[in-house]
Amino acid sequence: MIKLTVNNQQRDLDVEPQMPLLWVLRDILGLTGTKYGCGIALCGACTVLVDGVPIRSCTTLVSAVEGKNVTTIEGLSPDNSHVVQQAWIAEDVPQCGFCQSGQILAATALLASTPNPTDEDIDKAMAPILCRCGTYQRIRRAIHRAAGAKT
Amino acid sequence: MSPTPSLTRRQFLSVGLTTAGALLVGVDFAGCARNDAPPIASKGDETPFGPNAWIRIARDNSITLLVPSSEMGQGVMTALPMLLAEELDADWSKVQAEFAPAHAAYFNPLMRRQQTGSSTAVRGFWGPLREAGAAVREMLVTAAAKTWSVPLSECTTALGEVIHTPSNRRTRYGELIEAAAKQKIPENAFTKDSSKYRYLGKAIPRLDTPSKVNGGAVFGQDVRLDRMLIAAVARCPEMGGKAKKFNKEAAAKVKGVRNVVEISSGIAVIADHFWAALKGREALAIEWIEGSTAELNSAAIRSQFKSSAKSGKVANKAGNVEDGLRAASKTVEAVYEVPYLAHACMEPMNCVAHVRDSDCDIWVPTQGQTATQRAAAKVLGFKPEQVNVHTTFLGGGFGRRSETDFVVEAVELSKAVGVPVKVMWTREDDIQHDFYRPATYNELTAGISKDGSVVAWIHRIAGPSIISRLYPDGVKDGIDGTSVEIAAQLPYSIPNMHVTYAMVNTAIPVGFWRSVGASQNAFITECFLDEVAHAAQRDPFDLRRSLLKDQPRARAVLELAAEKSQWGSPVPTGIARGIAVAHSFASFVAHVAEVSITEGKVRVHRVVCAVDCGFIVNPGIVAAQMESAVAYALTAALYGEITIENGRVQQSNFNNYPLLRIDEMPNVEVHFVHSDEPPGGVGEPGVPPLAPAVCNAIFALTGKPIRSLPIRL
Missing domain, CATH: 3.30.365.10 (Aldehyde oxidase/xanthine dehydrogenase, molybdopterin binding domain)
Structure with a gap:
């Protein structure tokens, strides 16, 4: 049994310790907001927060997050009320939307550590997350908007 | 009746x-x-x-x-x-x-x-x-x-x-x-x-945004059904090859694996979850039989194109190019080439099928519901109406999802095991088993008169045809219209033109890729036109403007992009501007790119985009599509290249098929030419003029034309 906390809920999981967190979330827990995009930590679609830090769940073994707090997109808010979600809605960021769970969680972690990020801060924090639709410009705007809303 | x-x-x-x-x-x-x-x-x-x-x-x-x-x-x-x-x-x-x-x-x-x-x-x-x-x-x-x-x-x-x-x-x-x-x-x-109008013409927020910021939007990958199993398929890395030997027992022993099934595309491992399916797939340790493509490689394909280039069929002809060239005081010649490209949708291919005795349900991120229905019906011996298609959100399409290869796999698998099956592709599967944007080889010649006008234009294209595979009846007199789009309909007033196309099909499957033939032909023609402008000692914007005297819509976007980018005004040291225009999918787009080169790396700082897409239904969405087209086309211009060795695609994931990241995204400004014409296309027309705008800026910076993609300085 592996114990971890997902979106503030304690989970006891009968899975192999080497199973990547991504597949535990998606195929065992049914939390499909976290996406599979590359499997080798190059696209960031699988980004979740572990104790507030963005990690790539496709290359993180479930045993490595035992006892830790995992936050997925489903855990950000029950009603799209999180400041980053609100900013994403206001800027109409998503196109296909597939990468956006990872983008939003990475932005959330950035704003937690850097409440007023510069464009350079944003580029650095968000570069691991690919968007094939090219929503990058709106992502920048939305992060600035969320920073403004917080202060 | x-x-x-x-x-x-x-x-x-x-x-x-x-x-x-x-x-x-x-x-x-x-x-x-x-x-x-x-x-x-x-x-x-x-x-x-x-x-x-x-x-x-x-x-x-x-x-x-x-x-x-x-x-x-x-x-x-x-x-x-x-x-x-x-x-x-x-x-x-x-x-x-x-x-x-x-x-x-x-x-x-x-x-x-x-x-x-x-x-x-x-x-x-x-x-x-x-x-x-x-x-x-x-x-x-x-x-x-x-x-x-x-x-x-x-x-x-x-x-x-x-x-x-x-x-x-x-x-x-x-x-x-x-x-x-x-x-x-x-x-x-x-x-x-x-x-x-109360709504049309306004930047109404997208209806799907709320579900796309909380993980609620269901993509094909996210479909979950009772009793559903998840499959990974091992396909021969060499095109046309087959499995000779594989260890079914080893795969079946992997915890969570339920079944190993041979299907038309390869060997499938069906499991409780995708991780088990992947481990099972590895355990198969397949030995492949080399097929007829074992010798195929990029260099051989290129020489095939090159040797065919002069024997193409006529796609467009005006005046007499020989006369035009004789009258010219100067001629310009160049060879342009583009590589095969993968689509790399953010969501790798997938499909869920549930086959029953007399009907079938399919959940799929598809661009082609009719094709999906027909493909599934063919596998099952059903009538198309026995196949119910549930379209999910698509994590990108770009033409890749108009194919049905992943549908056939899911249907074959569900038929074999009798429960719903979700087939999931890895990123490697997705890059290596695509229907690629055609690679092409192009010979161009232009004649310039004493007064600096363009009097002759010859463009000989050689490359594979998409339509000959998908809709063979659509090929007329040897011409696949998609292979020559833009090239055969240049908007410019050039009195003598000759455009040919030599169809050279190879074992590399080709398919629709965002903006299709326009994606390569605008690069080729618009970059070559800058070479012509250079030889004629004319400003690239001025030359285009004069050649567009009979094309008010193309000229208007060109002028608007020039105006908004302050074309001709001084730029900071190390930066140059490039301009290009294209008419595709019933819309007109011009881009001006501001580009620098630092330590051998191309940096696009700003793209000024002018678009006439007829009546603008939603300017917010149109602007987003232009930003999107810039990112998509810039990715291809900077990085995109699929190469073949021993019949195998050499690229496999984002380490060797990289995509543009946020720190490389230029600032994109979108300006509209307002029009009362009916709406034109929006998803694709921003792509074609981007690569040439960037390459023309590099040409202005270095004096060296970029004649093949991806850009190599």
Whole structure:
């Protein structure tokens, strides 16, 4: 049994310790907001927060997050009320939307550590997350908007 | 039945009521009269739409449009409801969108099938959806006027209500559905003058955004069904090869693996979850038999193209190029080449199928519902209507999802094991088993007269054909229209032109890739034109402007991009501007790119985009599509290249097939040329002029033309 906390809920999981967190979330827990995009930590679609830090769940073994707090997109808010979600809605960021769970969680972690990020801060924090639709410009705007809303 | 000169509303609309009392409106583009058509069937409350219903107006005043096109990021799930809502005078806050099933009633009139591609969604449904909205509005007004016993002329509509103006009586659409269903379908319900628009032309927020910021939007990858198993397929890395030997027992022993099945595309491992399927796939340790492509490589393909280039068929001819070249005082010659490209949709290919004895359900992120239905029916020996297609959100499409290879896999697997199966592709599967954007080889010659005008233009294209595989009848006199788009329709006034195409098909499968032939041909022609401008000692903008004297729409976007980028004004040291224009998918786009080179790396700082896409349905979505096209095309220009060695694709994931990241994204400014023309395409037209704008800036910086992609300095 592996114990971890997902979106503030304690989970006891009968899975192999080497199973990547991504597949535990998606195929065992049914939390499909976290996406599979590359499997080798190059696209960031699988980004979740572990104790507030963005990690790539496709290359993180479930045993490595035992006892830790995992936050997925489903855990950000029950009603799209999180400041980053609100900013994403206001800027109409998503196109296909597939990468956006990872983008939003990475932005959330950035704003937690850097409440007023510069464009350079944003580029650095968000570069691991690919968007094939090219929503990058709106992502920048939305992060600035969320920073403004917080202060 | 006599042929009808045009489709009238009575012929293409039908109405009905659900048992729960919602008004259903069917729209059919089949072209035959509707008076012999059956009334809309409704299976009851749980399935409120019949097989060909489009619009549902419910008692709670909600208005739902079944969107026939696929939502892959281009905003169709918002733009199409806007067309209906405008003419219906709906309250936008009550408007909803759902994905339509696969049915002939949802064929895009421009595609003649249910398919999302060629930037046709708004173009195809612009007329029918507005006309349907206007007709239903009139039925609601007529119903209200009769109920109130007042003249029709005293009634109007706004925000989902019929209003009797003299008495200010109001009633919501949801209260009128039974009465409206009894009204005659009007022959002449007039659509609005554009000056009266409440929604069209406004940057209405996308309807799908809320579900895309909380993980709620369901993509194909996210479909979960009772008893569903998940499969990974091992496909031969060499095109056309087959499995010789594999260790079925080792795969079956992996915890979570349920079955190992041979299907037409390879060996499938079916498991409780994808991780087990992947481990099982590795355990197969397959030995492959080399196929006929074992010798195939990029260099050999290139020399095949090169040796065929001069024997192409004529795609366009004007004047006499020999005479033009004889009269020229200067000639310019160059060879241009582009590589194969993968689509790399953010969501790798996948499909869920549940096959039963006499029917089948398919959940799939697809651009082609009709093709999906036919492909599944063929595997199963069914009629297409025995296949139900549930379209999910698409994590990118770009043409890749108009194919059905992943559908066939899921159907074969579910048929084999009798439960729902989700086949998931890894990123490596996705990059290595694509239908690639064609690589091409191009020889160009231009003649310049003494006064600096372009008097001759020869363009010889050699490369593989997409249409010869997908729609062989569409190849006419050896010409695949997609292979020569842009190249055979240059907007420029050049008196002598000769454009040829030599079809050279290889074992490398090719397919539609965002903007198709325009994606490479605009790069080739617009970069070569800058070489011509250079040789003629003319400013690239001025030369284009003079060559576009008979093309007001192309010239207007060119001028707007130049104006907004302050073309000709000084730029900071180390930065240069490049310009390009392209007409594709019934729209016109010009880009000006500001580019620098630092330590051998190309950096695009800013792209000024001018677009004329006819009437702009939603400027927010159009701007987003231009930003998107810039990112997509810049990725290809900087990095995109699929190479072949021993019949195998050498790239596999984002380490060797990189995509543009946020720190490389230029600042994109979008400017509109306002037009009263009907809407043009939006998803694709921003792609073609981007690579040449960037490469022309590099040419201006270095004096060295970029003649092949990806850019290598």
